[in-house]
Amino acid sequence: xxxxxxxxxxxxxxxxxxxxxxxxxxxxxxxxxxxxxxxxxxxxxxxxxxxxxxxxxxxxxxxxxxxxxxxxxxxxxxxxxxxxxxxxxxxxxxxxxxxxxxxxxxxxxxxxxxxxxxxxxxxxxxxxxxxxxxxxxxxxxxxxxxxxxxxxxxxxxxxxxxxxxxxxxxxxxxxxxxxxxxxxxxxxxxxxxxxxxxxxxxxxxxxxxxxxxxxxxxxxxxxxxxxxxxxxxxxxxxxxxxxxxxxxxxxxxxxxxxxxxx
Amino acid sequence: xxxxxxxxxxxxxxxxxxxxxxxxxxxxxxxxxxxxxxxxxxxxxxxxxxxxxxxxxxxxxxxxxxxxxxxxxxxxxxxxxxxxxxxxxxxxxxxxxxxxxxxxxxxxxxxxxxxxxxxxxxxxxxxxxxxxxxxxxxxxxxxxxxxxxxxxxxxxxxxxxxxxxxxxxxxxxxxxxxxxxxxxxxxxxxxxxxxxxxxxxxxxxxxxxxxxxxxxxxxxxxxxxxxxxxxxxxxxxxxxxxxxxxxxxxxxxxxxxxxxxxxxxxxxxxxxxxxxxxxxxxxxxx
Amino acid sequence: xxxxxxxxxxxxxxxxxxxxxxxxxxxxxxxxxxxxxxxxxxxxxxxxxxxxxxxxxxxxxxxxxxxxxxxxxxxxxxxxxxxxxxxxxxxxxxxxxxxxxxxxxxxxxxxxxxxxxxxxxxxxxxxxxxxxxxxxxxxxxxxxxxxxxxxxxxxxxxxxxxxxxxxxxxxxxxxxxxxxxxxxxxx
Numbered sequence: 232x233x234x235x236x237x238x239x240x241x242x243x244x245x246x247x248x249x250x251x252x253x254x255x256x257x258x259x260x261x262x263x264x265x266x267x268x269x270x271x272x273x274x275x276x277x278x279x280x281x282x283x284x285x286x287x288x289x290x291x292x293x294x295x296x297x298x299x300x301x302x303x304x305x306x307x308x309x310x311x312x313x314x315x316x317x318x319x320x321x322x323x324x325x326x327x328x329x330x331x332x333x334x335x336x337x338x339x340x341x342x343x344x345x346x347x348x349x350x351x352x353x354x355x356x357x358x359x360x361x362x363x364x365x366x367x368x369x370x371x372x373x374x375x376x377x378x379x380x381x382x383x384x385x386x387x388x389x390x391x392x393x394x395x396x397x398x399x400x401x402x403x404x405x406x407x408x409x410x411x412x413x414x415x416x417x418x419x420x421x422x423x424x425x426x427x428x429x430x431x432x433x434x435x436x437x438x439x440x441x442x443x444x445x446x447x448x449x450x451x452x453x454x455x456x457x458x459x460x461x462x463x464x465x466x467x468x469x470x471x472x473x474x475x476x477x478x479x480x481x482x483x484x485x486x487x488x489x490x491x492x493x
Numbered sequence: 494x495x496x497x498x499x500x501x502x503x504x505x506x507x508x509x510x511x512x513x514x515x516x517x518x519x520x521x522x523x524x525x526x527x528x529x530x531x532x533x534x535x536x537x538x539x540x541x542x543x544x545x546x547x548x549x550x551x552x553x554x555x556x557x558x559x560x561x562x563x564x565x566x567x568x569x570x571x572x573x574x575x576x577x578x579x580x581x582x583x584x585x586x587x588x589x590x591x592x593x594x595x596x597x598x599x600x601x602x603x604x605x606x607x608x609x610x611x612x613x614x615x616x617x618x619x620x621x622x623x624x625x626x627x628x629x630x631x632x633x634x635x636x637x638x639x640x641x642x643x644x645x646x647x648x649x650x651x652x653x654x655x656x657x658x659x660x661x662x663x664x665x666x667x668x669x670x671x672x673x674x675x676x677x678x679x680x681x682x683x684x685x686x687x688x689x690x691x692x693x694x695x696x697x698x699x700x701x702x703x704x705x706x707x708x709x710x711x712x713x714x715x716x717x718x719x720x721x722x723x724x725x726x727x728x729x730x731x732x733x734x735x736x737x738x739x740x741x742x743x744x745x746x747x748x749x750x751x752x753x754x755x756x757x758x759x760x761x762x763x764x765x766x767x768x769x770x771x772x773x774x775x776x777x778x779x
Numbered sequence: 780x781x782x783x784x785x786x787x788x789x790x791x792x793x794x795x796x797x798x799x800x801x802x803x804x805x806x807x808x809x810x811x812x813x814x815x816x817x818x819x820x821x822x823x824x825x826x827x828x829x830x831x832x833x834x835x836x837x838x839x840x841x842x843x844x845x846x847x848x849x850x851x852x853x854x855x856x857x858x859x860x861x862x863x864x865x866x867x868x869x870x871x872x873x874x875x876x877x878x879x880x881x882x883x884x885x886x887x888x889x890x891x892x893x894x895x896x897x898x899x900x901x902x903x904x905x906x907x908x909x910x911x912x913x914x915x916x917x918x919x920x921x922x923x924x925x926x927x928x929x930x931x932x933x934x935x936x937x938x939x940x941x942x943x944x945x946x947x948x949x950x951x952x953x954x955x956x957x958x959x960x961x962x963x964x965x966x
Contacts, residue, residue, distance in 0.1 A: 237867070238869065262872060297869065298869030299869060300869070301868065301870055302869065305870075308925070308929050308932070309925050311928075312926060312927075312928025312929055313928060316926060316928045316931075317926065317927070343924075343925070347872075347924065347925065350872035351869070351870060351871070351872050353872070354866070354872045355871065357871070358866060358871055377799070377801065378801035378807055381807055381811075382807045382808075382814070385811035385812075385815075386810075386814040386860070387815070389811065389812065390818055390819055390863075392815075393812075393819040394819045394822070396593075397819055397824070398823070399590075399593055400594075403588040403594045404594065405557065405581075406581055406586040406588070406655075407581060407594065407607040407610060407655070407658065408577075408582075408607055408611045408658065409578070409610050410576070410578050410610075412826075416942075416943065416946070417946075419943070420946040421950075423824060423947045424950045424954065425596050425606070427820070427836075427839065427843075428596035428955065429593050429594065429595060430816065430820075431816065431843070431955055432592065432640060432958055433592060434813075435809075435812070435959075437812060438808040438811075441811070442805045445804035446804050450801070450804050451798055451799045451801040451804070452798055452799070453796045453798060454797055454800065456799065596954065598954065
């Protein structure tokens, strides 16, 4: 599946301007929220909130549909398979041999599928409103050591480059009669080796050059490194942060401490 | 005024390109309408600056890219009815970067990859491999791993592995980039021999000196169109067109143009010719 | 003529600031490249299947990184590289599970596969053990998230993926080790 390498859609919405650290925390809290809720009604409310946020973020419809294509397929499978393997409760709607479909089973299946949607949506919100550079910046500011952050940023930067190289090598080998989509296991493995060996060798040569580039730019020379871009939390960011935490903390307390069924 | 290569009665068209337009996925139009016929036995150079569409055109010929409009016909059959692998039997394509094709543990294995893919029986494969390795002067290194060879040798391995597939047409994409003078001569000697053996050779290059020395027909491309299709003399007569197409004419041609007031004709394409004209010239050099 | 002061007034350089305790630049570059390759391969070299969707060759890169560069590379580059693919393809919520699944695959394969100087049987053992970690992690994770049905459906596909990836990864590590060992001629 060749998807867009970057889900990020440039825009000026409040979601885009939010500090990446807040968004990262929000994804964590929203994911946890989706995981602890099991009642369909509440999950649907969460779904509605997610959809509104996606709309507010002005995501491109095409990209969103592409990004969710796999998720929708998984959701459909869940709705179909869950009742078959979770035949608990009453009323029983259908029975054939070992298979028993109950209404609670179906409802639970639908709830699970909706939960997956909420999970996918919260991560999608992060990915399409945050540029890769901001993501790495945020992680480093949150404590990721600089050298790891640098390696991560470099990996992201070289992703399109290597994708192009893989495609180019695929073409080059196809011009020698190689057909990747035909043949048994052994032949296909051999064909993938034909594509991957030149790719890896090219990549390793690049790594050598990159290492030299890093050294000639005084990598690691001092421990008190300064940054070109500083992330500053604004008032709005703090508000968003508290909302993100509250959105999880309140339902969690309700469910686990006060035993309100969620 | 600029002479076209007169079609020989015996030559048949091996590649026919009709009204081909090509637009890449991102919307970039690389070919804006190409019509060209390549005849069996041609020794053709496609030249043009970066972005002129020469590689795109070549890839449309061997099926790696399919025309957005128009058609490409190989030996009378449209490419739309053939897979890349099928076309590889007729059209061999040596990529610009040989390191994108080499992956085996010895030159012999590498050269065998192509013909094996095409399903030739073992005896054939062995014969073709042996022949190509010799033709490209690689016999002394045939058991070494390809990545331990020099760039010139790796280029020749890449071409040998295409040769072993025994195609009728050879498309060579920038075969001399990065090679020194000696390596270039060795390589082009092998390529010239390919044409002498009756194969059609298409060189994609922007090295005009190479073109002047080896090609019999030159197609100049600029911005997705063919702007000139002639023999080297014809092409070098029009220096302005070359410069506009972002090509640097070979020094010999530039010098000939500047000396035209001394009676040197403009269509000089080799240093030997230039010397001849100067020596037998209209008396200006005393 | 005014004398030019060479002292910079904007930066206060203090002599004696120690160098940063970072991993060497070779490692930063290598890991970046291996991670990017793993992600690229996971996203591009993909075989569409009727039921689940896609079968990818990413495991080959996990095994290759582990066998050629050690368990740390296998774990970090394989884990993060594969998780990145999830993030970029629209199922970012699955990334933490992939991180653990492929990270453990690389870790185990790297530890076992480099035993006895990297003998082939050691690598095969590494593929089997690492692959089991990956398949188990995915099975458990999918069971919790998607339900038993989905998890069971994916199980044979994940096993198949490990087999293909293992075969390729093994061949890759053998081919590339020939490249990395002293070359007779430089270009």
